[in-house]
Amino acid sequence: MHTFYGYKRQLGLPGVRNWVAVIPSVFCANTVVKRIVQQVEGTVELTHPVGCSQVGLDLELTAKALKGIARHPNFFGVVVVGLGCERFRAQELADSIAATGKPVELIMIQEEGDTQLAISKGVRLAQELVEQAAKQQKEEFPLSELCLGLKCGGTDATSGIAANPALGWVTDQIVAEGGSAMLTEVTELIGAEHVLARRAVTPEVGQKILDTVRKMENKLKIGTAHGDLQNRSALISPGNEDGGVTTVVEKALGGIHKGGTGPITGVLDYGEPLVKHGLYVLDCPGHDGEAVTGLAASGCQVVVFTTGRGTPTGFPGVPVIKITGNTSTFERMKFNLDFNAGEIIDKGLSIAEVGEGLLQTVLETASGVPTKAEIGLHDELFCITRSYGG
Amino acid sequence: MHTALRMDPRDNVAVVLREVRKGEDVLINLETGVVHLTAQSDIPFGHKISVTNLLVSEPIIKYGEEIGNAKIPIQPGEWVHLQNIYCERGREN
Structure with a gap:
């Protein structure tokens, strides 16, 4: 344990x-x-x-x-x-x-x-x-007392084959030991909702996952009807495409690897705290700031953020661990990135081998070791989501 | 070491693990053993290469799931990206 x-x-x-x-x-x-x-x-x-x-x-x-x-x-x-x-x-x-x-x-x-x-x-x-x-002293807690926020941003093709599967391995470990984790970025689950619904603990939870994604997709359609938002460009960035991610569905299927392979306990509303431990889908848009703010508002003590292209951002008071599956990005952005999962690609290491290392980083971070974003005083991710109707 | 990685046995595309040049021999790990393909164009790191012949509208499978459909016929060894696949989800209507 x-x-x-x-x-x-x-x-x-x-x-x-x-x-x-x-x-x-x-x-x-x-x-x-x-x-x-x-x-x-x-x-x-x-x-x-x-x-x-x-x-x-x-x-x-x-x-x-x-x-x-x-x-x-x-x-x-x-x-x-x-x-x-x-x-x-x-x-x-x-x-x-x-x-x-x-x-x-x-x-x-x-x-x-x-x-x-x-x-x-x-x-x-x-x-x-x-x-x-x-005056308060630290105490030792089992992994069951940890709730991990799962996020990706600046995705490239390495995210889906290295960084997200390594994070998924950690998620499975935490949930198996009675802990919790949250997937969110509902705008970026479009096309992968059926895979998540199959993993729901009950048919009702499965239906709620499908409804949550459909509602978000409809909201985006209303937005694009006014031409103010280009739905497609809002969901997949030029950087994603340059990195080898071609479609929204491909991005979503790569992204959900962060949630591992275990059962999904429930769907949480924006700002709703955990009641029972387990793996959740949190209803919140995929914008980096909005998503990490949603994860923090629902009580995730640590967020792990996978990034193929590389991003420096952080959240005030909540450690955000940056991991990449792209060794070249890791070398270039050493000041900003905490963990390299690229050895899955470069050296053929197994997802479990790299996952073990990432779990250690999560435990060290939870125990007080500052992340690169904390050391660099990054706090850009506090961003409250808005409703424009729909 | 392989040049490209197929994520799931159902996949008809693989991800190249380094930049590939047109005409280059590409090794892919299939369950039946290593397969050799000739790259039909330059393919950037992390992008997709077709493992099979794909007809127009045929689903493109990665991670064992559909990520889109072929816009035009695609030969084995071809670069699979915006120029030859489309996806109905997440598009403006």
């Missing part, structure tokens, strides 16, 4: 980091959040462009994302910063965090007086939370 060292939480899975998150309820509070984080070591900022002038499903998605991120186990505590007149209420966010037993502080700029006063108060509150966080 494999183990890792993390931080116990009152509710749910343990954290693999112990940050104090500073989260604006609305973009108007972004600068105050940045100033607080600049002054307090041990804090992480989660600035974003939404939280006001939103209604209906669009507002609901923002609320789900912010609440999900705020209760993420990698955050010891949270400082919420609101303006005061925004549509998404800061108090609602703070209350949802408090319900998990996590320390939370709330600052409203309009109540404090001005941004200088809000920053000053926020710095003091954040400092107190960081001091509390620093």
Whole structure:
């Protein structure tokens, strides 16, 4: 049995980091959040462009994302910063965090007086939370307490034959030991849904997988009817094509290798946390930022991101491990990539041999070894999904 | 070592594991043993090479599943990409 060292939480899975998150309820509070984080070591900022002038499903998605991120186990505590007149209420966010037993502080700029006063108060509150966080010791946890987010981006043909199968091997290992993993990028499951549905634990879950992909495909068709989005070009990039991936279905069939070969326990809605351990499909679009934000909002403590072409991005407070199946990409982007699965292609190593190495990297990362994206201060992936109707 | 890898026994295309030049001998690992094909064009690293004769509209199989259909007839050893296959899924209507 494999183990890792993390931080116990009152509710749910343990954290693999112990940050104090500073989260604006609305973009108007972004600068105050940045100033607080600049002054307090041990804090992480989660600035974003939404939280006001939103209604209906669009507002609901923002609320789900912010609440999900705020209760993420990698955050010891949270400082919420609101303006005061925004549509998404800061108090609602703070209350949802408090319900998990996590320390939370709330600052409203309009109540404090001005941004200088809000920053000053926020710095003091954040400092107190960081001091509390620093006193918490790590504990050993079985692999069953880990939930891995599965993502690919900048796909080339090596992704489907090396990086994704190696990650799939790790997924199978984690799920076999009672842990969890999530596939998402529903826009990029198009054409592979029947393969996933065959692996569902019940016919109902299988039907839900088919419905989730069909709904996403219909949404894309509505988008393209207006000519604002070119469906095909949104799903498969010129880089994918240059890398040898010709069709959306080919990309999807290569992509689902990340989910291994085991049974699929269920489908999660955007922002929905795990209840039972297992392998899930999370309903979220495939854009790198939106997908990793969805995985984090549903509680994945670590994300593994496969990339044939090479991408440097990271998520604030959640380690994103980059792996490539393309040795030439690995050599060129050493500063950004954590693991090379290319030896499956270059040296004929088996998927299990490379998978063992990747599992070790996942366990080390979960136990505190920083990823290249963390060392390089990458935090581009926090991107809340929007609804444009449909 | 093989020049191309077939992912599943049902596949009618294989992935070249290094850049291949037109006229080059390509080795592919089939269950029945190693097969030699002559590359009909240059094929970039990671791209697909046809293992069989394919008729117009015939399904292209990779990972044991359909990834699209032949737009034009495809000979063994040909590069299989945007110029000779199409896919109905994920396209604007």
